[in-house]
Amino acid sequence: MSKHPIRRIGLILLLAFLLPALFFSAYELTNLSQQEEVLEDIYDQQLETVLYSVNSYAQDLVGSWRQKVYQNLQNGLETGGQEFIGKHPGVSGLLLMDSVEVSQFLWMDGGRWDSSSMTEAHWRPALQAKQEAFEKFYAYRENGFPKIAPFAFSPDSQQVMLGFLLPEKVEWVDFCGILIDVSDFVDSWLSPKLDATGNENFEMSLVDEASASCLFPPSGEPPATEVEASDYLWLFPKLKIAIHNSAGSIGEVVKRRFRWNLGMLLVMDAILILALWTVFRSIRKELRLSELKSEFVSNVSHEIRTPLALIRMFAETLEMNRVPTEEKKHEYYQIISQETRRLSGVVGKILNFSKMDKGKRVYHRKELALRELMNQTLYAYNFHLKQKGFTWTVEHADGPDTIFGDEDAISEVLINLLDNAVKYSEDNKELTFRTISQPGKIGFSVSDHGIGISLENQHSVFDQFFRVPTQGVHNVKGTGLGLSIVRQIVEDHGGSVAVASELGKGSTFTCWFPLKSEKSTG
Structure with missing residues (x-):
């Protein structure tokens, strides 16, 4: 059988199906890698957005307190200050000053903390150390931006003062500092937000790096899963908020997805190659069978034509009485008989094959x-x-x-x-x-x-x-x-x-x- 038709068919299958499929697979493989990188970038941005939302929540919360302090102080400095402290869990005291130079001040607490721990010797050096920063507060207020700055006064880091300028002076008070107990603030105000932010895929944690204590979750132990993203709270620089992926790291998730997609792509390619190989083999077999049948017809025609020609030739010779001797006649009869048997053998072989091929013998x-x-x-x-x-x-x-x-x-x-x-x-x-x-x-x-x-x-x-x-x-x-x-x-x-x-x-x-x-x- 000529191999050229088979080669042509194989080349057609290769060019028409296999090569485009392999090129498409290579293209998809490149796209998969790029898509996973994009997915990872989007995921990182989403995590940063989550951290930003928690920080914004804390910033907005304290920003609203600034406005409430301002309103309460208008009802009297001591009365309004004590009322604010009583209504806001986590707030342990207020520091009221006339200016950054502090020529006049008033300290108030809610009776839960030892006021002696908040003496002038604690806060005055801290304010003076941030003299330049406080001078910028006036510029922020003029531009309508309520700047709030943190000051860590407590040696054990359990208290932080958040200072800001009031929208306008109340009597002689222009600057206010809110003393916050960090643990109480987290329990009362941040925990609900962190609970709402976490879901079945993410868990949140909040750690005080100064004391190496976990403030959230309430169990006091951060999740054992890998940290996907973290940031410090703007208003509490020693508190670190972290996002844990309960389903595994994003890198692992992306790798699993990439391996799955790659595996499916390879399986599809393997199925396509197997299908093409099966088609090719079937076509090759059919072509081979077709050629063999063609050869069979040619051979059978020759097998039948030759004895028929001999039989006809010698029969016509005998019929026209052109045989000179009886011996020659006998020879011709013998040839006719021999070719007849040969012809019968060919026909019998074909008939037997046909019966066996149909299972009828x-x-x-x-x-x-x-x-x-x-x-x-x-x-x-x-x-x-x-x-x-x-x-x-x-x-x-x-x-x-x-x-x-x-x-x-x-x-x-x-x-x-x-x-x-x-x-x-x-x-x-x-x-x-x-x-x-x-x-x-x-x-x-x-x-x-x-x-x-x-x-x-x-x-x-x-x-x-x-x-x-x-x-x-x-x-x-x-x-x-x-x-x-x-x-x-x-x-x-x-x-x-x-x-x-x-x-x-x-x-x-x-x-x-x-x-x-x-x-x-x-």
Whole structure:
């Protein structure tokens, strides 16, 4: 069979389906990587947004307190100040001053803290250290921006003062500092926000790095999962807020998603390649079968045309009385008879193959002595073999040789093998026929010293229409069905067939059948 159509089909499948699919896969793979990077960037931005929202909440909360302090002080400095402290958990005191220079001040607490811990010796040096920052407060207020700044006065970091300028002076007070107990502030004001921010995928934590204590969650232990993002609270610089991914780190999530998408892409490519390979093999098989059938038709036409031509020629010669002697007439009759048998053999082979191919061949089984069957068949072909110039030997194995089978079918197997040996023998016209025995089975073999069969073709010699692609083989007449029929008949009798061959040295075909004692006759 020419390989060019197969190559063209393979190239078409490659260019039309496989290469575009592989290019698309490579493109998608690149896109996957880029998409995962974009996803990770978006995720990081979302985490930063969450942290920003918590910081903004704290900033807005204290900003609203600034306005409330201003309103309460208008009802009287001490009265309004104590009222504010009482209504706001986490606020432990207020520091009221006339200006940054502090020429006049008033300290108030809610009675929950020791006011002696908040003496002038604590807050005055801290305010003076941030003199430049406080001077900018006036510029912020003029521009409508309520600047709030933190001051850590408490040595144990449990209290922080948040200072700011009032919108306008109340009596002599222009600056106010709110003293906040950090732990109470977190429990009362930040915990609800952190609870609302967390969800099934994220957990929040808030840690005081100065005291190495966890203020949120209430259990006092931060989540064991990896921190995805963190930031310090603007108003409480020693408090660090963190976001934990309860489903694993975003890097792991992205990697899992990338591996999953990559795996699915590879599986789809593998399925496509397998499908294309299956289609290619099917097409190649169909093309091969089509070519074999074409060769079969050509060979059968030749097999039928040649004997018909001879029969017609000699019949016409006899009909016109152009044969001079009786001896010559007998020779012509003999040729006509021989070609008729040959033609009947070709037709019979085709009909038998057709029946077996459709599963309609019926076997008439009975007990057969294999050695005797071989002797009878060879006796019938004695003249044919001698006429072709062949010599042969027969070797029989000892032991049981009874099988249960169809006599005509088994004879056909031997005749097909014999015919094959005759066709493909060249100068060395020696044949060997053997019966061979093994426990539970018996068989026969036919050996020749002909052209032989290459190893790569030995597995195909029993296929339908197959003919060995050896130089000069097409000069040998045949249908390509003989060995296919041999295998089918042998297997239908519960046996097996094998070939052993070497190029230039000949071939041996062996058929095995179960002995009658091993095969039910039912």
